[in-house]
Amino acid sequence: GLTIRSMRRQVLLCISVFFLSSIFGQVSYSINEEMSTASIVGNIAQDLGLDVNKLKSRNARIYSGDKREYIELNKDRGLLLIKERIDREGLCAQTTPCSLHFQIILENPIEFYSIIVEIIDVNDNPPTFEKSEIHFRISESAVTGSKFDLERAVDSDVGINGLQNYLLKPTDHFALKLHNQADGSKNVEMILQKPLDREKNEHMSLILTAVDGGEPQMSGTMQILITVLDANDNAPIFTQPVYKATVAENSPKNTVVTTVSASDADYGSNGRITYSIRNTLDDVRHMFEVNEDGDVKLIGNIDYEKARNYQINVRAIDDGGLTDSCKVIVDVMDVNDNKPLIKVMSKSNLVSEDVKSNTVVTIINIQDQDSDENGRVQCVINENIPFSLKSTTNNFYSLVTDSDLDRERASEYNITVTCSDEGVPSLSSSVTLTLQISDVNDNAPVFEKSSYEAYIVENNTPGLSIFTVKARDADWNQNARVSYILEDSSVNGVPVSSYVSVSADSGVIHAVRSFDYEQIKDFHFRVKAQDGGSPPLSSIASVKILIQDQNDNVPQVLYPVQTGGSLVAEIVPRSAEVGYLVTKVVAVDVDSGQNAWLSYKLQKATDRALFEVGLQNGEIRTVRQVTDKDAVKQRLTVVVEDNGQPSRSATVNVNVAVADSFPEVLSEFTDFTQDKEYNDNLTFYLVLALAVVSFLFITCLVVIISVKICRWRQSRILYQSNLPVIPYYPPRYSDTLGTGTLPHVCNYEVCRTTDSRKSDCKFGRAGSQNVLIMDPSSTGTMQRIQKVRPSPAAVGQCESVSQQTFNSTSHHLGILERERDRRKTHNSDSQVH
Numbered sequence: 072g073l074t075i076r077s078m079r080r081q082v083l084l085c086i087s088v089f090f091l092s093s094i095f096g097q098v099s100y101s102i103n104e105e106m107s108t109a110s111i112v113g114n115i116a117q118d119l120g121l122d123v124n125k126l127k128s129r130n131a132r133i134y135s136g137d138k139r140e141y142i143e144l145n146k147d148r149g150l151l152l153i154k155e156r157i158d159r160e161g162l163c164a165q166t167t168p169c170s171l172h173f174q175i176i177l178e179n180p181i182e183f184y185s186i187i188v189e190i191i192d193v194n195d196n197p198p199t200f201e202k203s204e205i206h207f208r209i210s211e212s213a214v215t216g217s218k219f220d221l222e223r224a225v226d227s228d229v230g231i232n233g234l235q236n237y238l239l240k241p242t243d244h245f246a247l248k249l250h251n252q253a254d255g256s257k258n259v260e261m262i263l264q265k266p267l268d269r270e271k272n273e274h275m276s277l278i279l280t281a282v283d284g285g286e287p288q289m290s291g292t293m294q295i296l297i298t299v300l301d302a303n304d305n306a307p308i309f310t311q312p313v314y315k316a317t318v319a320e321n322s323p324k325n326t327v328v329t330t331v332s333a334s335d336a337d338y339g340s341n342g343r344i345t346y347s348i349r350n351t352l353d354d355v356r357h358m359f360e361v362n363e364d365g366d367v368k369l370i371g372n373i374d375y376e377k378a379r380n381y382q383i384n385v386r387a388i389d390d391g392g393l394t395d396s397c398k399v400i401v402d403v404m405d406v407n408d409n410k411p412l413i414k415v416m417s418k419s420n421l422v423s424e425d426v427k428s429n430t431v432v433t434i435i436n437i438q439d440q441d442s443d444e445n446g447r448v449q450c451v452i453n454e455n456i457p458f459s460l461k462s463t464t465n466n467f468y469s470l471v472t473d474s475d476l477d478r479e480r481a482s483e484y485n486i487t488v489t490c491s492d493e494g495v496p497s498l499s500s501s502v503t504l505t506l507q508i509s510d511v512n513d514n515a516p517v518f519e520k521s522s523y524e525a526y527i528v529e530n531n532t533p534g535l536s537i538f539t540v541k542a543r544d545a546d547w548n549q550n551a552r553v554s555y556i557l558e559d560s561s562v563n564g565v566p567v568s569s570y571v572s573v574s575a576d577s578g579v580i581h582a583v584r585s586f587d588y589e590q591i592k593d594f595h596f597r598v599k600a601q602d603g604g605s606p607p608l609s610s611i612a613s614v615k616i617l618i619q620d621q622n623d624n625v626p627q628v629l630y631p632v633q634t635g636g637s638l639v640a641e642i643v644p645r646s647a648e649v650g651y652l653v654t655k656v657v658a659v660d661v662d663s664g665q666n667a668w669l670s671y672k673l674q675k676a677t678d679r680a681l682f683e684v685g686l687q688n689g690e691i692r693t694v695r696q697v698t699d700k701d702a703v704k705q706r707l708t709v710v711v712e713d714n715g716q717p718s719r720s721a722t723v724n725v726n727v728a729v730a731d732s733f734p735e736v737l738s739e740f741t742d743f744t745q746d747k748e749y750n751d752n753l754t755f756y757l758v759l760a761l762a763v764v765s766f767l768f769i770t771c772l773v774v775i776i777s778v779k780i781c782r783w784r785q786s787r788i789l790y791q792s793n794l795p796v797i798p799y800y801p802p803r804y805s806d807t808l809g810t811g812t813l814p815h816v817c818n819y820e821v822c823r824t825t826d827s828r829k830s831d832c833k834f835g836r837a838g839s840q841n842v843l844i845m846d847p848s849s850t851g852t853m854q855r856i857q858k859v860r861p862s863p864a865a866v867g868q869c870e871s872v873s874q875q876t877f878n879s880t881s882h883h884l885g886i887l888e889r890e891r892d893r894r895k896t897h898n899s900d901s902q903v904h
């Protein structure tokens with residue numbers, strides 16, 4: 072460069088010389104700007120061809136008008152020196168070339184010399200930006216190629232020292248592009264080369280550097296601050312694709328099941344997430360909701376028994392409409408909230424007492440809607456009952472008998488089945504079955520005693536109830552209905568049925584006849600009690616009837632024998648001592664006990680002072696010495712009396728002859744003829760007998776007539792109503808009639824008559840539904856009630872009863888002996904019949 076510069080100076084010098092020669096001359100210099108003061112610009116004296124002394128003498132000076140003087144003239148050395156530092160940029164700005172013009176004026180003569188000093192640029196200014204930083208806000212969605220205008224830098228230097236280039240750093244996203252303008256300046260643009268991502272890099276800082284071409288190079292920088300604006304370029308993202316949760320059933324509403332969470336990298340509304348449940352087909356939306364915080368809450372009643380899990384599709388959406396979804400799997404936990412349900416499948420609430428052990432009575436089904444332990448059920452029944460519960464198949468139990476049943480011990484069971492599950496706490500429920508045990512005829516009737524003894528006083532009325540046997544049967548109803556049957560046996564060769572009868576349903580034992588203690592003192596028979604079961608069961612009791620004595624016999628005097636007109640006398644010698652045993656009255660009484668305990672008393676005596684009778688033994692003894700004054704013929708009347716209540720007595724006359732020889736006695740006793748007293752008695756009895764016979768005859772007549780009328784009416788009734796009068800008797804009773812047991816209400820109401828041919832025996836009671844009319848002589852009219860006619864034996868029985876009655880009434884009436892004979896004949900008739 073120096074060489075070029077000096078050449079130019081040479082040229083300029085030549086030109087100046089030429090001008091000087093023509094018009095005073097012109098000199099040019101060129102200097103660098105910013106040279107320090109007193110630096111030499113040029114040797115003007117030499118260049119003008121003037122002597123240094125002349126400069127002084129001619130008063131050379133610089134004239135620059137009103138312009139500022141940067142150059143001064145040193146007259147001593149003939150040099151132009153820098154007076155003031157020259158800044159080219161201040162002097163000329165961008166104008167080139169930049170030069171100072173001034174004149175050097177000389178006097179004597181006045182001469183003008185034009186001086187031109189060219190100022191050469193020096194790189195003393197860096198490029199500068201107006202601002203040290205600029206801001207850009209760029210959306211991250213800006214497309215590549217987008218342009219952003221940058222500010223230009225300014226460099227006051229010119230030429231090569233002026234602004235040459237720009238540099239941008241870093242260059243990850245942006246590149247620099249320069250456009251040359253028409254004025255030679257450069258337009259600077261920044262071009263997006265790579266998409267921005269706010270989510271990665273929200274703020275960026277770039278440095279733009281402007282450089283010039285000087286030596287040394289200078290540069291200026293500016294900071295470019297870029298804020299990346301958000302665009303909704305990110306969808307929400309759930310933290311998990313699947314969430315799992317468990318919730319106990321029956322949890323209260325608003326229980327938070329789980330919390331889902333989604334994040335959105337975007338900013339602001341682009342990152343604002345709302346959650347929603349997207350299930351459409353099921354009822355999840357009635358059961359759950361999700362709030363803005365992602366809490367999945369219960370809003371329904373959750374029931375394990377209805378649904379064991381739920382799949383909830385939750386969607387997250389940002390305000391820009393981008394979405395993500397996840398799945399929430401909610402498992403419902405079982406809670407023991409269901410009681411076991413007991414169903415009795417087969418309800419046979421009647422079971423026979425003779426069922427075998429292990430018989431299934433009923434089947435029970437258990438259901439518990441809960442699961443696992445909560446649904447595992449155990450059942451028990453109450454204790455101390457003869458049943459057990461057996462588990463059969465799943466959830467089925469059978470109730471079986473585990474020992475023998477006995478209706479007589481327990482006729483009903485309340486079986487409580489209690490079932491409880493294994494949940495904590497356990498739930499249970501129970502049902503009570505009432506089981507009836509039906510009866511089986513497994514108990515025989517049992518008599519209160521195995522043997523009975525009963526007493527009856529003789530001379531009883533026939534039909535008298537003696538006593539009652541009683542048997543109990545533990546069974547029920549028909550199986551416990553006891554009937555009593557007299558067992559066939561004989562007493563003294565006579566069937567026992569002619570002695571007693573047993574009322575079939577009451578067990579009352581009746582005497583069929585009047586008993587005579589003197590004939591029979593006791594007898595045995597057996598009564599069977601039989602129940603109405605099928606087959607019937609029975610048991611037997613033995614009965615002993617003891618007949619009690621009644622004082623019904625007068626004492627009978629055996630000695631002395633009482634003959635009508637015989638003259639028997641005891642002879643007492645006159646020499647008899649006191650206490651001489653004359654005779655002994657001997658009497659017997661067929662009764663027994665007290666009734667036969669006899670005592671003897673002297674009732675009448677010719678001489679009371681002479682004899683006495685031993686009270687107990689009937690011995691007649693003398694009381695005093697017999698004297699000659701005592702009559703030969705002595706007559707004593709001795710009363711023999713038994714000890715019965717009332718007592719009965721007999722009298723006996725004892726003739727005593729007080730004599731020493733038999734002829735004496737004979738003479739005395741010739742007038743012992745018929746006793747007047749005896750005759751009087753006989754007359755009285757005859758009259759009485761006649762009266763009785765008459766009365767009986769009239770009575771018979773009345774009875775016969777009334778019976779005839781009665782029978783006529785009866786037959787009319789039977790024919791008019793075509794319904795037979797059939798009283799009810801259970802079939803098994805029919806044979807009891809044969810053994811002489813009387814049917815239910817056979818009363819002996821009328822059983823006496825004098826006329827055997829017309830004898831009527833009427834059983835039954837007016838108003839009773841069992842009517843039994845018995846008339847052997849009118850079989851024609853009785854055909855319709857044949858069934859209920861008692862057997863001939865019964866008729867005979869009745870007859871014999873009347874016989875007995877008659878006997879007893881006629882006991883003392885020996886006079887009616889003929890009548891009795893007739894009856895006996897009839898009796899055999901009716902038995903034949």
Ligand SMILES: *[C@@H]1O[C@H](CO)[C@@H](O)[C@H](O)[C@H]1NC(C)=O
Pocket residue numbers: 483484485505
């Ligand atoms: C069974 O229960 C019923 C009704 O509670 C009651 O009347 C009856 O006496 C009970 N039976 C037994 C044997 O406990």
